[in-house]
Amino acid sequence: MRARPATARAGQKATDVRYQPGFFTVALVCLIVLYAPIFVLVGLSFNANTVVTSWTGFTLDWFAKAVQNDDFYSAAANTLTISLSATVFSTMLATAAALGTTRGQPWRGQGAAYMTISLPLMVPEIITAVATLAFFSLLASVFGINFGIGNLIIAHTVFCIPFAYMPIRARLEDMDLTLDYAAADLYATPWATFWRITLPLLLPGIIAGAALAFIVSFDDFTITQLVAGPGQTTLPIYIWAKIRRPLTPEVNAMCTVLLMISVFFVSFSAFIGGRRR
Amino acid sequence: MSVAGPEAEARQRRWLTLPAVAVITLFGVLPLVIVVVYSLLRSAPYGGVEWTFSTDAYVSFLYQKDIFDDTLQFHADYLLIYGRSLAFSVVTTFVCLILGFPTAYFIATRPVATRQIWLLLVTIPFWSNLLIRTLAIMLLIRDDGLVNNGLMWLGVIDTPFVMIFTDFAIVLGLFYSFLPFMVLPLFSSLEKLDFRLVEAGFDLYANRFQVLTRIILPIARPGIVAGCLLVFIPCIGAYVTPLILGGGKHLMIGSLIAEQFGSARNWPMGAAQALILMAGVLVALWFYGRNARRGVAHAR
Structure with missing residues (x-):
């Protein structure tokens, strides 16, 4: 710990008990590490040259080319079908589960229920992927059951549940139980209390949870790649197929679109979920 | 409705956890059980499994079977x-x-x-x-x-x-x-x-x-x-x-x-x-x- 030059700024830092030298620099380095590659990727999607890494000029052609691509459209349609269904199912299941595991006395088996719900977060994705693949292939070969794209919807719903559950539970824990008691005192039925009091107050948590569920499903690569059957190409799988050939900025343009969607939903979820009371 | 409405209701509400737990158990835990079972079977020639018990999968983690005399050789x-x-x-x-x-x-x-x-x-x-x-x-x-x-x-x-x-x-x-x-x-x-x-x-x-x-x-x-x-x-x-x-x-x-x-x-x-x-x-x-x-x- 060397003494710093005795400027006014350093003097201010010296009296701040929370100051640690060099920490700002490290934080800045981390931020640059996290964002530099993304900015390069996004920047190169405006590159006029067909060779992705040498810059020749600004163009929007690659975006036009990307959205005119039929394969990109069908992949986008698949992705939206899967993500929206998985979001709806997982958010409903997670909301019910959050209502069951918060407020009121902890019950026998609540710990086990909580463990089960957070299981998809603890098992490495590649294991979930091969296990789901084995499960559906067994269903198909022994019972002749194949849900088609439903296979992917089920797989996505399972790993989306904990992501939807977390913000909803956090919101419920922050909520004031006395409002429910007040409603009961005023002769509201439990059902009316739920619809008129609990649900409206819980809504920001549910929306934040749904946004997170959507984004993890929308971005999933590993599980989808192993479980997807023919004709079930999603956007990440389509991009993966593209990058195995020489890269063109068209891929960058597609990636940029996907990144923007992620950024939007994350910011949206943070904004909605972050507003307390 | 009784005076203890909210408490009794809270007790009933536990069952709301069931659907999520059931879905994860059926489509998340059961597949893991299948993986355990599969690891103890023999592989079929074109993917999938043959339903005969075998510890080959674990043995071949450390040993390789010699193609001529079937002896096990350590491989890392x-x-x-x-x-x-x-x-x-x-x-x-x-x-x-x-x-x-x-x-x-x-x-x-x-x-x-x-x-x-x-x-x-x-x-x-x-x-x-x-x-x-x-x-x-x-x-x-x-x-x-x-x-x-x-x-x-x-x-x-x-x-x-x-x-x-x-x-x-x-x-x-x-x-x-x-x-x-x-x-x-x-x-x-x-x-x-x-x-x-x-x-x-x-x-x-x-x-x-x-x-x-x-x-x-x-x-x-x-x-x-x-x-x-x-x-x-x-x-x-x-x-x-x-x-x-x-x-x-x-x-x-x-x-x-x-x-x-x-x-x-x-x-x-x-x-x-x-x-x-x-x-x-x-x-x-x-x-x-x-x-x-x-x-x-x-x-x-």
């Missing part, structure tokens, strides 16, 4: 991949901690408004597409990537410095992918830090370094353990990173498992590999559970 190929995955994960976790701790501390000591911005900036990569982020790293470190082009333009090097498809590329990719997983739990434990303790340390003539190592770090311990775990687990099972930055060779456990279920068509083998990985993860989780009970309760 798989062990090497497991060792490498472990080494990559430990190095990545360590680097994430060294750089993530100052970052989390810096964010936690900002005024509320600035803190929210920094947090969002760390959170966005956390939720962004891993495949695309890894692709972005690839664009930087390829032979004709931005880093090499830049260095050659500056005249520092004449021929591209090969980074892609090396161990360095994988560790860099893992670090970049999972850094937010370290910063966020560290932040939530540092955010609650009581700075009167730090002040007391200064009053007792501790310098900044002593305050950091004797007061702040011990208090942040639950966050450090949680962060390390959240980085270590996805690292050890990493699949996307070695796939894109490792050049498709089976460099890590995740790639090995996927290969057994894919082109190698040896499902029992893949299942056994997955279970060995799962056992490693469980050890890490057990270690975390032991630490969490001993330390201050860690809230997300």
Whole structure:
């Protein structure tokens, strides 16, 4: 710990008990590490040259080319079908589960229920992927059951549940139980209390949870790649197929679109979920 | 309705947990049970399994059957991949901690408004597409990537410095992918830090370094353990990173498992590999559970 030059700024830092030298620099380095590659990727999607890494000029052609691509459209349609269904199912299941595991006395088996719900977060994705693949292939070969794209919807719903559950539970824990008691005192039925009091107050948590569920499903690569059957190409799988050939900025343009969607939903979820009371 | 309405209702409400638990048990836990069963079967020639009991999958983890006389010979190929995955994960976790701790501390000591911005900036990569982020790293470190082009333009090097498809590329990719997983739990434990303790340390003539190592770090311990775990687990099972930055060779456990279920068509083998990985993860989780009970309760 060397003494710093005795400027006014350093003097201010010296009296701040929370100051640690060099920490700002490290934080800045981390931020640059996290964002530099993304900015390069996004920047190169405006590159006029067909060779992705040498810059020749600004163009929007690659975006036009990307959205005119039929394969990109069908992949986008698949992705939206899967993500929206998985979001709806997982958010409903997670909301019910959050209502069951918060407020009121902890019950026998609540710990086990909580463990089960957070299981998809603890098992490495590649294991979930091969296990789901084995499960559906067994269903198909022994019972002749194949849900088609439903296979992917089920797989996505399972790993989306904990992501939807977390913000909803956090919101419920922050909520004031006395409002429910007040409603009961005023002769509201439990059902009316739920619809008129609990649900409206819980809504920001549910929306934040749904946004997170959507984004993890929308971005999933590993599980989808192993479980997807023919004709079930999603956007990440389509991009993966593209990058195995020489890269063109068209891929960058597609990636940029996907990144923007992620950024939007994350910011949206943070904004909605972050507003307390 | 009785007076004890809300309480009785709360008791009934427990059943609301059932659908989620049932769905995860049926489509999340049952598949894991199937993996256990598969690992004890024999592989069918064109993928899938033959329903005969066999421990071949586990035996072939360490031994190779001689094609002429059926004797078992020790081979370390798989062990090497497991060792490498472990080494990559430990190095990545360590680097994430060294750089993530100052970052989390810096964010936690900002005024509320600035803190929210920094947090969002760390959170966005956390939720962004891993495949695309890894692709972005690839664009930087390829032979004709931005880093090499830049260095050659500056005249520092004449021929591209090969980074892609090396161990360095994988560790860099893992670090970049999972850094937010370290910063966020560290932040939530540092955010609650009581700075009167730090002040007391200064009053007792501790310098900044002593305050950091004797007061702040011990208090942040639950966050450090949680962060390390959240980085270590996805690292050890990493699949996307070695796939894109490792050049498709089976460099890590995740790639090995996927290969057994894919082109190698040896499902029992893949299942056994997955279970060995799962056992490693469980050890890490057990270690975390032991630490969490001993330390201050860690809230997300």
